[in-house]
Amino acid sequence: MSEYEFRLITIDDISEMVDLLIDRQNLESEVFPLLKNSCINTKYITDSLEKLFTSSKVIGIGSFDNDKLVGYIMGEIKIDNRRGRYVWVPYEGIAIRLDQSSELIRNLYAKVAILWLEQGCFMHYTIIPLGTQVYYEAFLKLSFFIQQVHGVMNIEEYKPFENVSDAKIRVANKMDSETMANMSTIIQSYQNSSPSFEPALPEVVKDIKNGYKCAVEDNDAMIFIAEKELKGLGFQAYWPITPNLMLPDNGVELSIAGTYYSQMGNGVGKKLMNEGYRIMKEKGYNSIIADWRITNLTSSTFWPKCGFKPIAYRMARCIDSDLAWANFNNPSVNQL
Numbered sequence: 001m002s003e004y005e006f007r008l009i010t011i012d013d014i015s016e017m018v019d020l021l022i023d024r025q026n027l028e029s030e031v032f033p034l035l036k037n038s039c040i041n042t043k044y045i046t047d048s049l050e051k052l053f054t055s056s057k058v059i060g061i062g063s064f065d066n067d068k069l070v071g072y073i074m075g076e077i078k079i080d081n082r083r084g085r086y087v088w089v090p091y092e093g094i095a096i097r098l099d100q101s102s103e104l105i106r107n108l109y110a111k112v113a114i115l116w117l118e119q120g121c122f123m124h125y126t127i128i129p130l131g132t133q134v135y136y137e138a139f140l141k142l143s144f145f146i147q148q149v150h151g152v153m154n155i156e157e158y159k160p161f162e163n164v165s166d167a168k169i170r171v172a173n174k175m176d177s178e179t180m181a182n183m184s185t186i187i188q189s190y191q192n193s194s195p196s197f198e199p200a201l202p203e204v205v206k207d208i209k210n211g212y213k214c215a216v217e218d219n220d221a222m223i224f225i226a227e228k229e230l231k232g233l234g235f236q237a238y239w240p241i242t243p244n245l246m247l248p249d250n251g252v253e254l255s256i257a258g259t260y261y262s263q264m265g266n267g268v269g270k271k272l273m274n275e276g277y278r279i280m281k282e283k284g285y286n287s288i289i290a291d292w293r294i295t296n297l298t299s300s301t302f303w304p305k306c307g308f309k310p311i312a313y314r315m316a317r318c319i320d321s322d323l324a325w326a327n328f329n330n331p332s333v334n335q336l
Contacts, residue, residue, distance in 0.1 A: 004104075006111045009062040009072050011053040016069035017062075018045045020095035025245055027098065028131035032311050034152050034248040034287050035131075045245070048092055052076070059119065060093070061112040063104060071096035073108045075126075077119050082204070087116045089126035091246045091312060094135065105138035113319075122319045127246070127312055136313065144315040149300065150291045151308030152248060158277045158307050161270035165226065165263075167233050169275040172223035177213040179225060179232045184212035186234070186258030196295040212256075222252075224275055226259070226268050234259030234268045236276050241289065246312055251287040252280050264298070273306050 009017070022040060029036035039045070052058055052074070060074025073094045075087035096104050116124065126144065128135040172180065188205060191198035215221050215237060222238040236257040243249045254276065259269045280288060290308055292299035304310075327333070 004063040004065055004070065004107075005067075006061055006063050006108070009060040009069075009074060011050065013062060013069060013072070014046055014049045014053070017049055017072060017095065018042055020069065020071070020097060021045050021049075021092055021245070023098055024095045024129065024131075028129050028311075031131035032152065032309070034154060034251075035246070035311065037243050037247075037249040039243055039245050045092070048244070052090070052092075059087075059112065059115050061108050061115070063108060071100055071104045071108055073105070073112050075112070075116060075124070077116070077121060082201070083123060085120045086123040086125060087119075087121045089124070091127040091129065091244075094126065094128070096134070100134075102134045102138035102141065105135065106142055109138075109142055117319065117323070122321045122323075124317045124319070126315050128315055129246075129312055130310055136315075139315045139317075142317065144317045146294045146313045147316045148291055148314035149294050149303075149310050150246065150312040150314070151289065151303060151310050152251070153288045153290070153307045153309070155277065155281050155286055155288060158281075160274045160277065161267070163267060164271035164274060165228075165233075165267035167226040167228045167266075167268055167271060169224055169226050169271055172216050172225050172235070174216050176216050176223075176225060180212040180215055180223070180235070181209050183232055183235055183258060183260075184209040186260060187256065189261070190258075190296050190298055191293060195297070196293055198293070222279065224272055224279075226272050232260075233263045234272055236272045238276065238280065238288075247289060248287045250285055251289055252283075252285045254288050254290040257290075269302060 022045065025035065025040045029040065057077040058074050059077060060072055062069050062072040064070065073089060075089040075093060078088050079085050126139060128139060130136060185205065188200050188208065190196065192200045215223060220239055224236045226233045226235065237255055239253050239255050241247050241251050241253045243251065257272065290303055292303055294300050
């Protein structure tokens, strides 16, 4: 890598970034045909990258060979109440030339991570493509871990489950706000338990409950409730999606879904999936997308059984914030 020049990337580098991304996505679509969509074109990708540079604080590093871009990583500097200060590398935030190895990605990260730490961002998230192992391999060797899986199902390939529950599946209506509110903790309860151990912050629990109550008012939402003897057992909720580099044309998102723990193993989720598939196919969709926490044992085993194939991972790394003072640039270290 010593022959490459590493420097900040700017909006002036977008045209070369576009070329790298198009090559990357053409390869992705060979592995995942549903990603061969209308967004793999110069205008769409140029507009997307320009929006990133102009609407958020982006810090990225590119590697150049004879002034020609061969790879880049860029991340958005974000701040919120839950994560604090962190870096978010979006799906289009990383690409290398096809003849390059994972070592280029590791070197790019080594350069840009210093700049992210200077912004006070010790938590780093990145969405990586899975059409080739080069990106996953690089971040695994950088001590990143898989946090979230993004999957897609080809509706034509779905195989309906047999031996399902005898529960009734019906479409939710505006009278179901309290039913949905009661089921709003299902996903969080799985995330909160072992081995996910995701904190159930009271203010977040409240916000999610309100969101579930309002979901039945959303004209775009397609919500199915499984019930028996007028008692809710589980649900699935779908929303239309706008395609992007990671989302297929003519797709729909299975955004939230859950089955009460007491109903696990009774085929409730399977019957919901069968019905969701049937309705989405009737509506003319050709794919369903979903994402799940990899440490959630229930989700990470059930969704692949439904036919969802991982197309991207959200990977994360937390750097010890003591590094801000416990380093060899601090004179006190040498006074010990």
